[in-house]
Amino acid sequence: MTSMIRVRMGAEDAHYGGNLVDGAHMLHLFGDVATELLIISDGDEGLFCAYDNVEFLAPVYAGDFIEAVGEITHMGNTSRKMVFEARKVAVPRPDISDSAADKLAEPVVVCRASGTCVVPKDKQRIAR
Helix, strand or coil, rough: CCCEEEEECCCEEEHHHHHEECCHHHHHHHHHHHHHHHHHHHHCEEEEEEEEEEEEEECCCCCEEEEEEEEEEEECEEEEEEEEEEEEEECCCCCCCCCCCCEEEEEEEEEEEEEEEEHHHHCCCCCC
């Protein structure tokens, strides 16, 4: 079971000099992906309990298009183990013009993570 969202990082997402977006924003995207996965699997938004690994691999800037994907890798009675990956798929090109952008030939992986979510038994609405 997988889920994917694609969003453009805006100027409001830039937290540091040089229009750099903070890494926590990728975790926010992973949280949204996890929520959709839990809705699909259990009919409930569930709760994100913990990340057990997070790797920030490349910078993200305002104007970048980020694709965040996630997959449930294990389902326990109430726990759902998931893996996530965020990829930069398009970038602005202000060196050409103020509205130029390029789709990248190959996505650049900017963040990977894994974690666990929980859906309490009394909230699970989809029978297994």
